[in-house]
Amino acid sequence: MKKIIMKVGLIIMALTTMVTMSACSKINNDTANDVCSALSEKYGESFVAVKIGDRFNTDSAKLYVHPADNEDILFTARINKDTGAVEDNYIEEKVNYQVEDTLKNAFELNGISAASRCMVVTRDTLSVETEEYTPQTFSEKYGFTHYTVYLVLKDGTYTAHDVLNAVKFANDTIGVKLVIAGYVFEDDGYSKCVSEIQSTPDISITMIEAISPISSFDVNVEQGMCSITEDELSEKLGRS
Structure with a gap:
């Protein structure tokens, strides 16, 4: 029973x-x-x-x-x-995507696999009008000075010179200062991180760092000038 x-x-x-x-x-x-x-x-x-x-x-x-x-x-x-x-936040993310795509193409030109998540960090939430913008016109209209970027790179034989060439080229194309937090991953970690970026629009540094990058670096790029030298970046990348 x-x-x-x-x-x-x-x-x-x-x-x-x-x-x-x-x-x-x-x-x-x-x-x-x-x-x-x-x-x-x-x-x-x-x-x-x-x-x-x-x-x-x-x-x-x-x-x-x-x-x-x-x-x-x-x-x-x-x-x-x-x-x-x-x-x-569709309009804002359309602009962010232009930055991300420009960075991806710039790194591909230098033989580097890359993905990124771009965002606009402001004190107040942006109230955006429904228009078509470039990264530069968006920055000018809403009065912010830079795009914040979480950048992930797949490890390879590239040099610090290649990385800086890529970010300078992207910055020149975008026309707005880039504040970049960069992370380098081995194959599996890179694939996992790219998957997170593609599935989560509000990805955080904590989520990226939890995947265990093998190296990391910070670089600000504005008007072709970088805040880090090739030697400094080489050391960060473990290339020195």
Whole structure:
């Protein structure tokens, strides 16, 4: 009799879990559809939601979203619990992506595999108008002086000269000061770090350092001038 009761209890628990998961899945799908629909109306583009969180005990539900034609532009959209409005940082992340793509291409030209996460750090949250910007026009309009970049490099035979060439070229193309925290990883760590960058728009230094880089460096680049010399960077990279 006890075995029968236990089996019935397990079946009920399984059914309850399935119903709960199904209900949560429907809520998540409905939320994602609502957010993507609102974003499409706002920007005239199609969007895809890839992750949802912060539903409970917060002021809003947070989603990670990207435009349907470019999954590399990952941004955050929120439904404000009080107003029901969708709030997002799509325009800002479109500009950040230009910086990231420029850096990636600059390092590729120097034979280096690289990925980055760019951000604008300001005292107050930016209230951005829906326009098309370059990194330079965005900086000029909203009055900030630099882009902060978390840069990850795959270890290789490149030199400090190659790294500085890449950041100088990127800075010249972007036209705005870059404040870079750089990290070098062996193959597995690099792949893991790139995966984190691609899936998390609000990645932190703590998350990057937890993957155990083999070396790190800081460099500020402005108007072709770097805050670190080749010899200093060589030492940081373990090339000296």
